[in-house]
Structure formats: structure tokens, C-alpha cells
Amino acid sequence: MAQSSDQSSDQSSGKSSDQAADQTRTLKEQLWDPVAGFGVTFRTMFRKVVTEQYPFDKQPTAPRFHGRHQLNRWPDGLEKCIGCELCAWACPADAIYVEGASNVDGPGPDGEDSGRFSPGERYGAVYQINYLRCILCGLCIEACPTRALTMTNEYELADNNRADLIYEKNDLLAPLLPGMEQPPHEMQLGDSDGDYYRGASR
Ligand code: SF4
Ligand code: SF4
Numbered sequence: 001m002a003q004s005s006d007q008s009s010d011q012s013s014g015k016s017s018d019q020a021a022d023q024t025r026t027l028k029e030q031l032w033d034p035v036a037g038f039g040v041t042f043r044t045m046f047r048k049v050v051t052e053q054y055p056f057d058k059q060p061t062a063p064r065f066h067g068r069h070q071l072n073r074w075p076d077g078l079e080k081c082i083g084c085e086l087c088a089w090a091c092p093a094d095a096i097y098v099e100g101a102s103n104v105d106g107p108g109p110d111g112e113d114s115g116r117f118s119p120g121e122r123y124g125a126v127y128q129i130n131y132l133r134c135i136l137c138g139l140c141i142e143a144c145p146t147r148a149l150t151m152t153n154e155y156e157l158a159d160n161n162r163a164d165l166i167y168e169k170n171d172l173l174a175p176l177l178p179g180m181e182q183p184p185h186e187m188q189l190g191d192s193d194g195d196y197y198r199g200a201s202r
Contacts, residue, residue, distance in 0.1 A: 081146070088140075
């Protein structure tokens with residue numbers, strides 16, 4: 001019995017201390033916390049605004065930001081891609097699909113002039129990147145042996161349907177600059193592959 005009376009006195013003293021603590025906390029909450037909260041607001045009002053008004057106000061990215069891919073060209077307009085598929089094999093997300101084909105100077109096997117799209121033997125006839133899968137990691141551009149594939153700083157890749165997020169070769173090819181000609185055409189920077197590459201890299 002003595003033990004239970006000790007317990008009840010402990011409980012009642014505990015309750016009263018809790019009530020006192022509650023009262024103190026309530027007073028603090030009522031009087032101090034609002035002042036402290038408005039103090040934060042007041043201080044922040046005079047700081048530099050960091051909110052970016054995207055999409056009305058677009059900020060430049062870091063120079064090496066990984067954005068949309070680009071398929072590059074040589075200075076005469078021929079494509080750097082040789083259709084080797086190394087980028088597709090390097091991609092951890094299986095986002096790239098490539099089909100290579102042979103360049104043909106003059107009449108093709110069916111008597112048609114099938115043309116030359118890149119220096120050397122092969123070119124990328126079909127090239128797709130699926131931006132629903134791509135995680136913009138950059139492993140594909142590291143794997144590319146000809147620097148045909150690089151990444152731009154373009155980051156606005158959202159769309160309202162899935163099909164438009166599979167970019168085809170024409171969506172990815174670099175624009176023609178002055179002095180470039182739309183392939184297919186002959187190699188204009190040298191007659192042999194060696195001449196072409198050495199001349200083009202000068
Ligand atoms: S950036 Fe990465 S995920 Fe995207 S296509 Fe290249 S390797 Fe694949
Ligand atoms: S982009 Fe580069 S790695 Fe990919 S198929 Fe073309 S040449 Fe090969």
C-alpha cells in the first residue's frame with residue numbers, strides 16, 4: 001500500500017510539472033514564436049531574390065551541362081557518324097537505336113545513285129534516341145570513336161506525347177553551317193580517307 005501511495009504522489013507531481021511545462025510552452029508559443037517567425041520573414045525581405053521566373057526568364061546552364069544530343073558534321077557537311085553502334089552498346093538505358101549502311105560512290109547495287117553520307121565505308125542510316133529512357137548520363141558520347149555524338153546544353157525536352165520524345169536522325173543532326181552541303185555528296189576535303197581526315201582536322 002505504501003508503494004502505491006508513493007506512486008500516486010509521483011504521478012500527481014509529474015502531472016503538475018507537465019502542466020507547468022505546458023503552460024510555459026504555451027506562453028512561449030503565443031508570445032515569442034510569432035515574433036521570431038516574423039523576424040525571419042522581415043530579414044528575408046531585404047535579401048537578394050533567388051527565385052527564377054522560368055520559363056519567362058531562362059538562365060544559362062553550366063557550359064558542360066548534359067542536354068539534348070547532337071550528331072555532328074565535317075566541315076563539308078558529311079556526317080561524322082559511321083553507324084558503328086558503339087554508343088548504343090554503351091547506353092545503360094537502351095535508349096539508342098542505330099542501323100548502319102554502306103556509303104556508295106556512284107551508282108548503287110540497283111543502278112541507283114545511293115550516295116555518300118560520311119567519309120569512309122559506313123554511315124548511320126537510322127539513328128534514334130528515346131528520351132523517355134535517356135538519363136542524360138553521357139556514356140554514349142564517351143563511347144563514340146569519331147566525336148560524331150556530343151551533347152548540347154538544350155534541356156527543354158518535355159512533350160505531351162510519347163512518340164515525339166523518340167528523336168530521329170534528322171532531329172539530332174547539327175544544322176548546316178556556311179560552306180557545308182547537304183549529303184549525299186562526294187568527299188570534298190580530300191580524295192582518300194587519310195587526306196580527308198588530315199585535311200579536315202587542320
Ligand atoms: S546519355 Fe546515357 S542514357 Fe542517354 S542515350 Fe547516352 S548513354 Fe544512353
Ligand atoms: S554516334 Fe558515334 S558511336 Fe554512335 S554509331 Fe555513330 S559513330 Fe558510332
